[in-house]
Amino acid sequence: MARYGQLTRRTAGLNIHLMSSPSPSIGQILGHYRILEQIGAGGMGVVYRAHDERLDRDVALKVLPPGALADEPARKRFRKEALALAKLNHPSIATVYDFDTQRDVDFLVYEYIPGVTLKDKLSHGTLPEIEIARLGMQLAKALTAAHKEGVVHRDLKPANLLVTVDGQLKILDFGLAKLIRTSSEEDPTASPSETYVAAGTLAYMAPEQLRGELADLRSDIYSSGAVLYEAATGQRPFPETYVPRLIDSILHEGPRPPGRLNRRVSPALENIILKCLGKEPEQRYQSAAELHVDLERLSTPGRSPTTHTGRYRNFARRWPVFLALCLAAMLAVLMALNTGKRRGRLLNCAGTPHIQSLAVLPLENLSREPEQDYFADGMTDALIANLSKISALRVISRTSVMRYKKVRDPLPKIARELNVDAVVEGSVLQSKNRVRIMAELTDAAADRNLWSEQYEGDLRDILVLQSNVAQAIAKEINIRLEPREQTLLVNTRTINPEAYQLYLKGRYYWNKRTQEGLEKSLGYFKQAIEKDPSNSLAYAGLADCYVILAGYNLRPPGEVYPLAQVAAKKALELDGTLAEAHTSLASYVWDYERNWQAGLREYERAIELNPNYATAHQWYSESLMRIGRRDEAIAEIQKAKELDPLSLVMNAVQGFVYYFARQYDQAIAQLKNTLELDTNFYPAHVFLGWNYEQKGMYAEAIAQLQTAMSLSGGSRYVTPGLAHAYAAAGQKARALELLNQLRQSSERSYVDPYDIALIYAALGDKDQGFMWLEKAYWGRSESLTFVKVDPRMDSLRSDSRFRDLLRRLNLPPD
Template sequence: MKDHPANSPPSKDRPLAYRFGPFVLHGGERVLRREDGQIVALRPKAFETLLALVEKSGHVLSKDELMERIWPETFVEESGLARNISVLRKALGEGYIETMPKRGYRFAALVEVIEPKDETAFEEGTAEEGELALRAKTAAELTDLAVEAKATERSVVPSESAPLLASVRVIASQRKLLLIIVCSLVGALLVAVLFAKWKDGSQPRGALTGAALRSVAVLPFQTSGELGDDPAFPIGLADALVIRLNGIRRLVIRPTGANLERARKAQDAAEIGQSLGVQAVLTGKIQRVEDRLRVATQLLDVESGEIIWAEKFDLKLGDPFAMQDRVTEEVVRALALAFAEEEHVRLFRRTTLNPEAQKEYSLGLYLWSRRSEEGVRQAVEHFERAIVADPDYVLARVGLADCYAVLADFGYMDVHQGFSRARDEALQAIALDPEFGPAYTTLAFVKHRYDWDWAGAEDDFRRAIALAPNYDVAHYWYGLYLITVGRLDEARAELDRAAELNPLSLAIVTNAGLPDLYARQYDQAIARFRRALELDPNYHLAHLRLWEAYETLGQHDQAIEELRECLGGAGRRDAANKIVAYYRTMGYEAAIKRWLAEDPWRLAYANASTYARIGERDLALQSLSQSLTRRESRLVYVLQSPDFDWLRSDPKFQQIIGEIETLRRKE
């Protein structure tokens, strides 16, 4: 036995072993033992991490060096390396591996190199132990080999005959074209891998199998280089992938946009997956390198932290649709028997042939995801440009319909104009694609909120869910419809399903408590509303709902606090301070009455509800009549709302309800 520096190169013929503390690391056997012969179980990648550190003991290894050695030619987030370090520290104990801030890791213990001829001195143990160790090692290596086999580098070169789209902003246009390219490739590759696993069940033991995989979240891809300053690019790509992958009925694909931007605060992809309640997370990195685009993707098992598959490929800039065809054809040939025919058609059908339309749609989708008045108005402009570029672009028409419906519903534009435009766009989308569920969702919303054709609305909601069972908005809007017709148990089930599909949607999580509020089960409603505050303590709608509940219960201190938080969360700090000052000087009812006189809600229906809750009959009925004159969409709630319980026998209230019923029959 001789002393050697631990970072001396091992023999190629007979790998070395290393002794440190009570451990012996066998490089050739890939086994870590204690001096008493007991085997320390380590997964292959954790072992490779330890071996790399020990070989360079006393020296700092950067994270990049470690990741390149452990996962060559494969994209893996730093959290994978951090998990390996954590596993090793638990196995070895403290003091062996040091973290060097902003640099990497160093193996700190004294290491002795054992010559090959002396290795047998540490290979004792029973035959049973050796067989078990070999089985464990083989199973673990198969897991890593399965990952590495999926991670081979591929280069896809499109036809050079199609030039890049020319526009005034060339760089911006190229970025959006890249989105189309990457979306097509990653979507096709992910579909291929998922269905291949369903088909042959080739997953290693202990890993998440294709047959068991039921839910995936697509995170906004990380970008670098000149792509890094474009926020629409990664979110638009993720949303486009969600739309594509939602064609797999057996999978629940979590929505993206602003919801996942909030989730990304968690840093670790597995933690994000846990918060979203999914089994796997799709992540990726995109880097522009001269005239090529380098894309690395991986699908991560949330529970185990293991990589289910990974892909890394380079692209040349060119015709994105020629490239989509090439990749799609390969996938179709490989998986021809894995699809139902209608599923196959929807997964690989182009939604548009026009790159300018795709670019404008992606921008519209990004702005829509912000859910602000300004964002929705800007989204309208981009969806309209997409339709000008391609009048048959179904996704753009549904996006435009949703924008107009929401603007009208919130009182941001004329009710008649907004809902009429929403209906027209939804009907045109259905004419183009009679099997597209989201188009029926928007049409049902218009029939419910504006046409007051409730039977027709229910038919379209049901058809939308049948066509797109994992579309969260369909379940959400259908649940709200069911509240207005008094079917609260069904409403609760639909809203819970919507929250299950999109657990980070603040609006969905908040309004999932409305069935309890309308059932007059106020304590349960309050508990449900507070769940949204666990996601965002400043979310104004959750505080608004809590204010309504506490006000109805007559708990004025809690009510005024929630109203203050609601106004503050909506950016109305001056109004929040004013209402608190009024409450302190004149009491609750007088404070609310004065505040509404000075600064009423945009919707007359909201004013009517507030006046009703503080017992102001005349002002409540006056505002309700105004809401009817305006044909406000929120009037659909008046038949079931607890706010008006004490007014239901009032002749004036009954007259207003009669007018609503008359209008419904005319429609």
């Protein structure tokens, strides 16, 4: 069968993905080309075998993705490139016939070529040196012709090199090539903010391409060397599969000499290959013509310093004939299997596994500058956030994946720990106002690379780049997107680069969840808004900060919740699809306005927009628990933990929810599991102490709370629980001592009045308990909203003042 579909077929390398490709129906006519069958698909479009009705010949017709050429200036630029490609009239280059637009469909027409790709050919083993030299000379001649026309391929790889039945090499997919232009020849119609998606397949890319420098003809020389290396040894020059490590090897390490991998490789061929693979362009052949001279010398009898035995040389001379006969037989079999398109299924039997869950591992900071970590982490967060909008896909949350930052565990092991089908990994490099994102998708069970991409663009278009990466992954895993989700994944907004970097720094410190970190993040978010008042993400971050400051009792809720409301509403005014802003607004509505019905609606809207936002599920669970909807609350916190399985917070909060559901044994078991993840996580000790107290295990409760006090450095978050446990155990003097400490602290800084009310309730002083509950009510204490379900308040429930408090809090009756 013709394997022209390899023109755009994905390999383990990097291609370009813009948007989903259109699907012309079989039999449809575009211009004067009748569509016969689809023979390939990839990031730059879908390839069909078509029939030219005018010239009565079959052609390969590549339909470009919608949006690839968004307007007439873009088509004009592409037409100019297509004209350059059409000039490449060489027997070893697939000829470009036409470029046209019909019915809003842009397409490129190529020569249709039966044959097999070099990639398929190499799947059967390495090639004899004489054949490597012969094919290499054809490649060098074709590149010489293209370079004379000012065209660089930039994506040479075995999958783009086709060998016809008669052994003729054909270079496919010059559609990624760009005209070599000097800065004075830049297209004046090009938009300065136009996103540039870097072309090329990572394992074959020259170091200068990875560094973002201009690719010239010597970049093709490097890629040619990588192809020859693989033909001679059966593996790539740098066989690493972990993307950041692969990039580092290409940039900084030398390949193993081919002769060490295959003893039949002559010193002459080894020298040619290694010269092609020079790290710097100046170290390589300076033209394809020079490469051709050395390959020709290698193939000339008596001129190559080969050390092979005569028997091997005879076999090598017979091998091309043998291979041609095998190839002819294989093609005949494939032609016979063509009925019912079985041939297509046979040639593409691997397919993509069914993927329902994935984890995005922390993207590597390729700058190697620690001060740039915030940017790499921010790109990781953005990719997680975009993919999380897909309801049919379970995406692991940030906290769990960040545990693997700078960890080199095998991917199958990580996948098992996170319980996912696939893993996304990659790297990011930001330089001035340019950013490059490299990502790859791996089938976890098989440890098999499914897809790899590289995207590069102006920092102003970073949201577009992030959107493109997420769309590409969604397309690759064949996940079904609802129309609403398709809309959510598309982002065409440009941003202020400086404001966006300030936003990322804010998120970086917000994720630390310390008072110092939160105060720093507030400063960065405010600076981002000053630089760009339309930055919805910064407003959402600001709202998140204020909510956490209130929730952690680091600032009075009555002071910061109104600020959270203003920021969240502004974020949603700018972008109503931000799940984070809906979540923070829900917290404000629930905790400050005490409108639990409206609060639940906001949480549900956040989850609808981002079904994988673990924090929304967590806070929704806590809200459901506060009104006594126990089963729903337990189900929601379980979802949150599934999305963030290694998060200490999610694991501990599951025990916290079980506590308020009065399922103490389940809570204790869960909290012990949490401490297995990190025995020093003091909130788990706190919640464990609460549960032991309710079971009457006072010694165990006090021991856990004392441990928490030690680990936290005497946190006021621990004190009320310890004092309550002392009182329940009959150690009232110790409880009073801690109570007095809290009251004194409340004169200097914020102390949640609810915490003091708890201790008075344990000591049996109802009047003081209700007085402090009243202070908690007027101070908008978040903890007070748990009063309906808090077991520690059972001693006050029979009092009419308690029922009145529930009424004023708008909490539903039992």
